[in-house]
Amino acid sequence: MRFADLILPVPIPRTFTYEIPFELEGRLMPGHRVIVEFGKSKILTAIVSDIHNSIPKYETKTILDILDEKPIITPLQLKFFFWVADYYMSNIGDVLNAAIPSGLKLSSESKIQLHQNFDFESNTFTFTERETLILNQLKTKEDLSYNEIQKLLGIKAIHKIIKSLINKEAVQIFESLKDKYKPKFEKRIRLTSHYMDVETNLEELFDQLEKTPKQLQVVLSYLQKVPIFKDSDLNNEGVPRKEILNLKDISTSSLNTLIKKKVFEQFEVQVDRVRKYIKKTKDFQLSPAQEIAKEQILNVFSQNKTCLLHGVTGSGKTEIYINLIQEAIQNESQTLLILPEIALTAQIVNRLKDIFGEKLGVYHSKYNDHERVEIWRKVLEEEYSVIIGVRSAIFLPFTNLNLIIVDECHDSSYKQFDPPPRYNGADSAIVLAKLHHSKILLGSATPSVEQYYNVQIGNYGLATLQERYSDGKLPEMTFINMKDCRNKKKVTGEYSNELIGALKLNLQNNQQSLLFQNKRGYSPYLACDECNYIPMCNSCDVNLVYYKHSNSLKCNYCGYMENIPHTCPNCGSNRIKLVGYGTEKIEEDLKLMLPEARIERLDQDSTKNKYNHEKIIQSFENGNIDILIGTQMISKGLDFDNVSLVGVLDADRILYNPDFRANERAFQLFTQLRGRAGRKSVHGQFYIQCFNENHHVFDLLKSDDYMSMYYNELKERQKFDYPPFYRLVKVMVKDRDKNISRSASIFLYNELRNLLGSKRAIGYFEPLISRVRNMYIHEITIKLERNGLNMSSIKNKIKSTEGNLYKQREFSRVRISYDVDPI
Numbered sequence: 001m002r003f004a005d006l007i008l009p010v011p012i013p014r015t016f017t018y019e020i021p022f023e024l025e026g027r028l029m030p031g032h033r034v035i036v037e038f039g040k041s042k043i044l045t046a047i048v049s050d051i052h053n054s055i056p057k058y059e060t061k062t063i064l065d066i067l068d069e070k071p072i073i074t075p076l077q078l079k080f081f082f083w084v085a086d087y088y089m090s091n092i093g094d095v096l097n098a099a100i101p102s103g104l105k106l107s108s109e110s111k112i113q114l115h116q117n118f119d120f121e122s123n124t125f126t127f128t129e130r131e132t133l134i135l136n137q138l139k140t141k142e143d144l145s146y147n148e149i150q151k152l153l154g155i156k157a158i159h160k161i162i163k164s165l166i167n168k169e170a171v172q173i174f175e176s177l178k179d180k181y182k183p184k185f186e187k188r189i190r191l192t193s194h195y196m197d198v199e200t201n202l203e204e205l206f207d208q209l210e211k212t213p214k215q216l217q218v219v220l221s222y223l224q225k226v227p228i229f230k231d232s233d234l235n236n237e238g239v240p241r242k243e244i245l246n247l248k249d250i251s252t253s254s255l256n257t258l259i260k261k262k263v264f265e266q267f268e269v270q271v272d273r274v275r276k277y278i279k280k281t282k283d284f285q286l287s288p289a290q291e292i293a294k295e296q297i298l299n300v301f302s303q304n305k306t307c308l309l310h311g312v313t314g315s316g317k318t319e320i321y322i323n324l325i326q327e328a329i330q331n332e333s334q335t336l337l338i339l340p341e342i343a344l345t346a347q348i349v350n351r352l353k354d355i356f357g358e359k360l361g362v363y364h365s366k367y368n369d370h371e372r373v374e375i376w377r378k379v380l381e382e383e384y385s386v387i388i389g390v391r392s393a394i395f396l397p398f399t400n401l402n403l404i405i406v407d408e409c410h411d412s413s414y415k416q417f418d419p420p421p422r423y424n425g426a427d428s429a430i431v432l433a434k435l436h437h438s439k440i441l442l443g444s445a446t447p448s449v450e451q452y453y454n455v456q457i458g459n460y461g462l463a464t465l466q467e468r469y470s471d472g473k474l475p476e477m478t479f480i481n482m483k484d485c486r487n488k489k490k491v492t493g494e495y496s497n498e499l500i501g502a503l504k505l506n507l508q509n510n511q512q513s514l515l516f517q518n519k520r521g522y523s524p525y526l527a528c529d530e531c532n533y534i535p536m537c538n539s540c541d542v543n544l545v546y547y548k549h550s551n552s553l554k555c556n557y558c559g560y561m562e563n564i565p566h567t568c569p570n571c572g573s574n575r576i577k578l579v580g581y582g583t584e585k586i587e588e589d590l591k592l593m594l595p596e597a598r599i600e601r602l603d604q605d606s607t608k609n610k611y612n613h614e615k616i617i618q619s620f621e622n623g624n625i626d627i628l629i630g631t632q633m634i635s636k637g638l639d640f641d642n643v644s645l646v647g648v649l650d651a652d653r654i655l656y657n658p659d660f661r662a663n664e665r666a667f668q669l670f671t672q673l674r675g676r677a678g679r680k681s682v683h684g685q686f687y688i689q690c691f692n693e694n695h696h697v698f699d700l701l702k703s704d705d706y707m708s709m710y711y712n713e714l715k716e717r718q719k720f721d722y723p724p725f726y727r728l729v730k731v732m733v734k735d736r737d738k739n740i741s742r743s744a745s746i747f748l749y750n751e752l753r754n755l756l757g758s759k760r761a762i763g764y765f766e767p768l769i770s771r772v773r774n775m776y777i778h779e780i781t782i783k784l785e786r787n788g789l790n791m792s793s794i795k796n797k798i799k800s801t802e803g804n805l806y807k808q809r810e811f812s813r814v815r816i817s818y819d820v821d822p823i
């Protein structure tokens, strides 16, 4: 086995073969990180994906060094990563970037430092002039990058020189990012072993310390914390130094004296950065309906099929998950529970930490890199048996995965859009389960049409929960016609008197309310009353959003910010006004209208800080907030006992969307929102402010009729060749020049039509938002029949048309990307 295929962090969609040096033969395994030379002078970190004997056609370079003792990626993960890259038509390097925490990431910044055993005096090698130059430099400077060495020597080809230094064990290469992960240490103290002889030596110590009461105080406080009289083993762990010093009447100098006198010894232990949970047991019994659903699930599992749990909101799906996870833990295997939203993670983690204690690991994007590396390692070493996380948790190094649960499996935030890979975490989880021979359960009150279709054609098995837990009823629905309200002057701004009245009543009854609005920020936009001018982003085709707290206009696409203009830049009038309303404005308005209420907001802006979302949810749960205003974050799976009112302010905005999934989405969103109210003893109310009460989706909602929605949608999808009957691939063409973007998309479209036929290559068009970060976008839609096609080979063919495009000089800077199964 002399060759290794490597994944390199370069935007080239293939692996590279390198030779394995003699000293690494037999040691190197797939999943190891290695250092290699790439091109003339680049040094890169790479991941070994395969090891073999077949000599490549091109001249190979040799691997320079290995970074880890043990592989950091498992063989199954590699397989999975390649599947994601293939299926979602993205580079394997991009998948790796999405998959591994940046503390383990591949980087191009490798450096050298003196070898730890190297000693200038005692070494026996002779060094060349250039080698000596480097070594002398390293006497004063801790490390040197490849660039610095090239400058120092005044030549480009430095690799041979470095290699020779490595062979002489004078220097070593290190990955500057490798050291990014620093374990955290804690200083602790304990009694030295001498005093473990309690009866004589410790008693003696007390006598000695009579004269120094401060020191005696330290020893006594220690013994209070660590009762070695009861159990002498407790001394081994000692206590954190900080904990003793934080006590009243303890002086640092007394403690230090005692350490000098060898009464105490100080030692360090590695501690976890990730917050630990204390295990409390909480028992619950499944209801008869839940027992039946669980039986159905186990039955589906026994047929090695994916199981869809279709259970109404508040039916207790989570309790079934917990029950299944408990059984999985007893079998000493790993379980992965993925959720669409970190807001929800916080709540479920609270429910699960009571039950699973330290066996529970949590993985989401708000964690910093050190924490993510720590979780990665703990999953690899099977210290965690349950992992709860958002979509990227599917990339963790499971070795013993036996159950995957995808909660709220219909949710569109399982799909990643930018940066690539544009993968869907819920769909990919099914493939992950196959690779691990693991069971997989998808749960939702509103499965996607595609998911339910899979049940219908027998690909998935079905389990159902049709009633809420303990006879809870679904909230009553009230439609508030805003047109009528306006005519009858029964509104204050955007708020109907009826809704405000209901909020007031709820407040008096000491119950909580949720208010939904799909727009964050203050007012969606600013507009001139004279000429209708609307401030737009300079680099994207969208209007700027007004943020009150920073008194600025901001682009939600590229982050561009500017000050509020006082006069209209177009006509000079000073009649610039705010139009529409976002969550921030609603918060402000309601605080004025209901001054006695405690009001908070939950959206992307209010949860920027790591634990903010947890704090807000906790505080709502504890009854410290009366009204919580939020974006779709509040619609997903949250479980509050005391919420009896849910209101939607601008329902029409949800209904009218130029997308074939618009009705399905609206039905899902309203059903989920309604489901947040009346989950425990209180009866729930669902208020919808809208202009068009007669919309078809509202009819379905009134009868809570998922199946009608499903069959209606299915008919439409069949008629217009949409999923689940066809698979969609979107090809995105981008260029700084609008004309080039357009002509490149026409060129590519023609290529694709020749390749696939005009029934599959549908057309090219400008998307709704046709410019982002100054790149003009055109899209080509491809529809592929679900059956009878070899998808992988078709996708390769689609990709190969890129080659023809790039042969045209004028298109050489065009950027092409793909979105497979766009949503």
Ligand SMILES: Nc1ncnc2c1ncn2[C@@H]1O[C@H](COP(=O)(O)OP(=O)(O)OP(=O)(O)O)[C@@H](O)[C@H]1O
Pocket (backbone or CB within 6 Å): 284, 285, 286, 287, 290, 311, 312, 313, 314, 315, 316, 317, 318, 319, 444, 445, 469, 636, 637, 638, 639, 675, 676, 679
């Ligand atoms: N067997 C049970 N014993 C005690 N409480 C239960 C049981 N089953 C469900 N509950 C309670 O009922 C409430 C709703 O359950 P849960 O949150 O699991 O619903 P869900 O099906 O996940 O709903 P959604 O689809 O809205 O997220 C929770 O507060 C839960 O603790």
Ligand SMILES: [Zn+2]
Pocket (backbone or CB within 6 Å): 537, 538, 539, 540, 555, 556, 557, 558, 559, 560, 773
């Ligand atoms: Zn912008």
